[in-house]
Amino acid sequence: MVLERGEVANSWRRERWESLRLLTPNWQTRLPGHHYEGPDPDGYMTMGEVIKFIDHFAAVCRAPVRTSVAVTSLRRADDGYLVATNDGDIRCRTAIIASGACNLPAVPALAEAVPSALTQFTPFGYQGPAHLPDGGVLVVGASATGVQLAAEIRRSGRPVILSVGEHVRLPRTYRGRDVLWWMDSSGVWDQRHDEIDDLARARRLPSPQLVGTPERTTLDLNALSAMGIELTGRLAAVRDGRALFSGGLRNVFALADLKLQRLLDTFDAWAGSAEAGEGFEPTLVPASPRLQLDLRSGEVRTIVWATGFRPDYRWLDLPVLDAKGHLQHDGGVVATPGLYALGLPVLRRRKSTFIHGISDDARDVIEHLAQTLAAR
Amino acid sequence: MTTADNGVNVQALLDAREALKNAPEAAQFTWRATSKWQKGVHSTTTVQNFFGLGQEQSHKTETVLDADHPEVFAAEDNAITPIEYLLVGLASCLTAGVASVAQNRGIQLRSVESVVEGNHDIRGILGDTDVRNGYNDIKVTFTIDADASKQEIEALVAQSQKRSAVFDALTNPTNVSVEVA
Numbered sequence: 001m002v003l004e005r006g007e008v009a010n011s012w013r014r015e016r017w018e019s020l021r022l023l024t025p026n027w028q029t030r031l032p033g034h035h036y037e038g039p040d041p042d043g044y045m046t047m048g049e050v051i052k053f054i055d056h057f058a059a060v061c062r063a064p065v066r067t068s069v070a071v072t073s074l075r076r077a078d079d080g081y082l083v084a085t086n087d088g089d090i091r092c093r094t095a096i097i098a099s100g101a102c103n104l105p106a107v108p109a110l111a112e113a114v115p116s117a118l119t120q121f122t123p124f125g126y127q128g129p130a131h132l133p134d135g136g137v138l139v140v141g142a143s144a145t146g147v148q149l150a151a152e153i154r155r156s157g158r159p160v161i162l163s164v165g166e167h168v169r170l171p172r173t174y175r176g177r178d179v180l181w182w183m184d185s186s187g188v189w190d191q192r193h194d195e196i197d198d199l200a201r202a203r204r205l206p207s208p209q210l211v212g213t214p215e216r217t218t219l220d221l222n223a224l225s226a227m228g229i230e231l232t233g234r235l236a237a238v239r240d241g242r243a244l245f246s247g248g249l250r251n252v253f254a255l256a257d258l259k260l261q262r263l264l265d266t267f268d269a270w271a272g273s274a275e276a277g278e279g280f281e282p283t284l285v286p287a288s289p290r291l292q293l294d295l296r297s298g299e300v301r302t303i304v305w306a307t308g309f310r311p312d313y314r315w316l317d318l319p320v321l322d323a324k325g326h327l328q329h330d331g332g333v334v335a336t337p338g339l340y341a342l343g344l345p346v347l348r349r350r351k352s353t354f355i356h357g358i359s360d361d362a363r364d365v366i367e368h369l370a371q372t373l374a375a376r
Numbered sequence: 377m378t379t380a381d382n383g384v385n386v387q388a389l390l391d392a393r394e395a396l397k398n399a400p401e402a403a404q405f406t407w408r409a410t411s412k413w414q415k416g417v418h419s420t421t422t423v424q425n426f427f428g429l430g431q432e433q434s435h436k437t438e439t440v441l442d443a444d445h446p447e448v449f450a451a452e453d454n455a456i457t458p459i460e461y462l463l464v465g466l467a468s469c470l471t472a473g474v475a476s477v478a479q480n481r482g483i484q485l486r487s488v489e490s491v492v493e494g495n496h497d498i499r500g501i502l503g504d505t506d507v508r509n510g511y512n513d514i515k516v517t518f519t520i521d522a523d524a525s526k527q528e529i530e531a532l533v534a535q536s537q538k539r540s541a542v543f544d545a546l547t548n549p550t551n552v553s554v555e556v557a
Contacts, residue, residue: 166538236548247513247547251537258531288513323400 005070009054021212044212075317094338102309113238129156135301143206146306165234168208169256186270189351243293253283384479418444473536486521
């Protein structure tokens with residue numbers, strides 16, 4: 001059985017902002033035996049469309065979903081597990097943790113020092129610019145969430161400062177095709193967890209600077225600068241009411257530009273293309289990026305924390321987390337017999353957290369699970 | 377990959393990273409310097425002992441560093457100025473990083489040179505409160521000869537900054553408490 005704390009597609013219904021669309025094009029948004037059949041294969045689904053898509057999948061595959069059942073504890077019992085829920089206890093021989101990596105917004109501890117006059121949002125509370133106070137906005141974080149929110153808040157007429165740490169720069173299209181077509185076709189996304197040199201780092205990688213729009217526009221930092229968004233270094237501290245930014249902005253640009261070029265070189269090598277690909281302008285470094293912002297001056301009235309997400313394992317009563325709170329697993333196989341995970345970053349492949357990435361992972365994990373059951 | 381030899385024992389560093397994953401307390405180091413006023417703006421600082429891996433440690437020899445100010449500051453110029461020591465720290469840290477990353481990536485280095493320039497408006501330290509005391513900006517220019525493409529060399533320098541203690545200490549704020557014993 002599948003336990004769902006809310007409704008099917010719950011996080012897509014309740015934990016996303018209004019304008020969000022998927023990062024993957026429609027043709028790539030597929031689940032086993034279920035794919036997009038509409039008129040716009042190169043478009044990107046709105047949240048309403050994603051909810052319908054998943055709802056429909058749940059119906060056609062007749063998944064035994066029990067909705068409005070929240071797990072409050074998972075612990076070992078005899079040779080299986082005891083799952084405590086708000087709707088009674090369940091005993092099972094095997095369990096799969098498929099609650100995802102983005103249950104809670106990860107807000108840095110320095111947020112506690114932000115003066116109380118400012119309004120603060122996480123992506124879970126943020127709906128759209130119309131719901132923000134007037135005045136300037138500091139967006140912290142430049143992954144997919146940060147660049148998308150910075151852009152739409154800027155378009156509402158507000159001054160926006162974007163604090164940028166390490167990030168992943170991607171163009172929306174390369175040589176006329178969606179960059180995620182390249183990730184898929186060139187085999188980058190199929191790279192397995194046991195083939196990756198630094199797996200811990202691959203699993204920590206922030207989401208790429210992408211947005212799904214009908215125009216297929218690129219939303220990199222140069223695009224944001226051209227919109228009049230001010231770029232600053234990583235937010236390093238809040239001291240005496242002042243936000244202090246890192247002076248290392250140039251290097252995070254260099255790291256992302258170099259990484260982008262290496263990825264495009266990989267695509268070209270795969271395509272056997274000898275001619276030079278599209279060149280991308282280096283990320284333009286502001287002449288004198290600011291190092292401080294007085295949060296009491298009224299220059300910004302709102303802070304949006306686009307600083308990532310973390311899983312919530314408070315219900316997991318098993319010694320399977322490492323010192324940093326990450327679930328320890330080998331390709332989704334947890335050391336405790338019969339316990340598995342799915343839907344975590346680079347679980348078995350680079351594509352693990354994308355919608356179409358679940359099929360291969362699920363097949364491998366279920367195969368292991370079936371063997372475990374058969375061996376008993 | 378294994379043929380490059382820049383004289384860095386990368387394996388020991390990788391082993392240490394692995395060992396410290398399960399012993400974070402051993403990773404807590406305290407670096408120390410002891411300073412003594414000589415005369416005028418001249419001081420002498422000695423460095424030998426530090427704490428790390430759970431115990432007191434000691435460099436093989438004591439290092440004695442003098443600091444003074446130049447004659448244009450109406451000083452005796454017995455040695456370089458304290459703020460120049462920051463450039464020494466930055467250049468040597470980034471250079472060590474370049475060598476280590478190159479070793480880890482199997483890139484043979486032939487020469488690594490850098491020029492470090494810190495722009496400083498001295499009106500700040502002379503009491504103009506509208507001007508900052510420290511550097512306004514610092515520029516490092518590397519010239520590297522290695523068995524690698526330009527892009528690989530740029531990546532070495534970028535990765536070196538990413539892992540540099542002194543680059544971090546200069547670009548990010550640090551709490552500093554100064555007390556009278």
